[in-house]
Amino acid sequence: DSPRLQAELDKQMQDEAREVAEFSDAIVKEVTQELNSATAQQIQLKFEAPSAAPSAQPDACLSRSKGKRSWRRARRGAGAANLECESNWRQERLRRMFPYQGEIERPECRAITVKQLERVKYYAARHCKYWLDPNPERAASTANLDDAFKRAAAPKELALNSVNLYHLCMWLIRPATRERDCSFVELLTDKEQVPKWFVSHWWGETITSFLKCVEKHLLVRGLPADTPYWVCAYANRQHSLSEEISPDPRASSFHRALLASGGVLLVLDPKRES
Incomplete structure (x- = not known):
C-alpha cells in the first residue's frame, strides 16, 4: 500500500521538521543573545573554556553579531584561540538539540529509523551554512576541528546538497558524542x-x-x-572505535549487526556515463 505509506511518511517528516525548526530557532536565538551580550571572559567562564590569548578572543566571539559573512571570515583566518568561543557555542547548541538519552550497550542494537535520519537532515539543512569543508576524508578522523582547519589550504562553505557523512561526522556526530563518548543513536533514543x-x-x-x-x-x-x-556512522561510538571494531571480524559491530539484520541494503552511486 505505497500511497498510504507515503502519506504516513510525509506526515511524520512534516511533524518532525516543524518540531526541529521550532526547537532550533529557540536555541539559536537564546545562545546568540548570550553571545552578543557577554564579554569573551564571561563566555569562557560560562562554558568552562580553557584560557587563551585575551586580545584574540573578543572579535571571534562577538563577530557573529556583525552578520554571517563577518564571522565566517573571522573563522577562516582564526587560530585555535580565536575559534575557542565559537567551538563552545556550537557544543552548547548540540548539547541542547541532541541531549543524551541513555546507554544502548550492544552496538548491533543501535540502528536508526527514517524519522531519526530526517531529524539529522533538518539539523544539517539549518546549520550547514555555518560549516566549512577543510578536507572531509582527513577531517573525519580528526578529533579537533582546529587541527582540521590548520591543515586546510582553502576551506569551502557547505550547502545541504553537498554535505556527506565525512562532513556530518566532523561537524555533528563527533562533536555531539564527545562528551558522553557515546554513539549518535544514543542521543536519539535509549531503547534498543x-x-x-x-x-x-x-x-x-x-x-x-x-x-x-x-x-x-x-x-x-x-x-x-x-x-x-x-548505519555504522550513527551506530558506532566514534571516539571508541577500537572497542567496536575488533581485530577479529566476527566480533566487530559490523558482523554482529549483519547477523541481527534481516537483509542488506546496498546503496550505490548514481549511474554515470563514461
Whole structure:
C-alpha cells in the first residue's frame, strides 16, 4: 500500500521538521543573545573554556553579531584561540538539540529509523551554512576541528546538497558524542533498535541522496515507517572505535549487526556515463 505509506511518511517528516525548526530557532536565538551580550571572559567562564590569548578572543566571539559573512571570515583566518568561543557555542547548541538519552550497550542494537535520519537532515539543512569543508576524508578522523582547519589550504562553505557523512561526522556526530563518548543513536533514543536492514554504503555520498534511497526502499518493500536500519556512522561510538571494531571480524559491530539484520541494503552511486 505505497500511497498510504507515503502519506504516513510525509506526515511524520512534516511533524518532525516543524518540531526541529521550532526547537532550533529557540536555541539559536537564546545562545546568540548570550553571545552578543557577554564579554569573551564571561563566555569562557560560562562554558568552562580553557584560557587563551585575551586580545584574540573578543572579535571571534562577538563577530557573529556583525552578520554571517563577518564571522565566517573571522573563522577562516582564526587560530585555535580565536575559534575557542565559537567551538563552545556550537557544543552548547548540540548539547541542547541532541541531549543524551541513555546507554544502548550492544552496538548491533543501535540502528536508526527514517524519522531519526530526517531529524539529522533538518539539523544539517539549518546549520550547514555555518560549516566549512577543510578536507572531509582527513577531517573525519580528526578529533579537533582546529587541527582540521590548520591543515586546510582553502576551506569551502557547505550547502545541504553537498554535505556527506565525512562532513556530518566532523561537524555533528563527533562533536555531539564527545562528551558522553557515546554513539549518535544514543542521543536519539535509549531503547534498543534492532536492525531489520544493514546498510552498506560510501561515506562520500550526500546525506540527502542516502536518505532518499532509504525512503525509496521503505516504499518499494512496503515497510513500516519506523523500520530500523543499521548505519555504522550513527551506530558506532566514534571516539571508541577500537572497542567496536575488533581485530577479529566476527566480533566487530559490523558482523554482529549483519547477523541481527534481516537483509542488506546496498546503496550505490548514481549511474554515470563514461
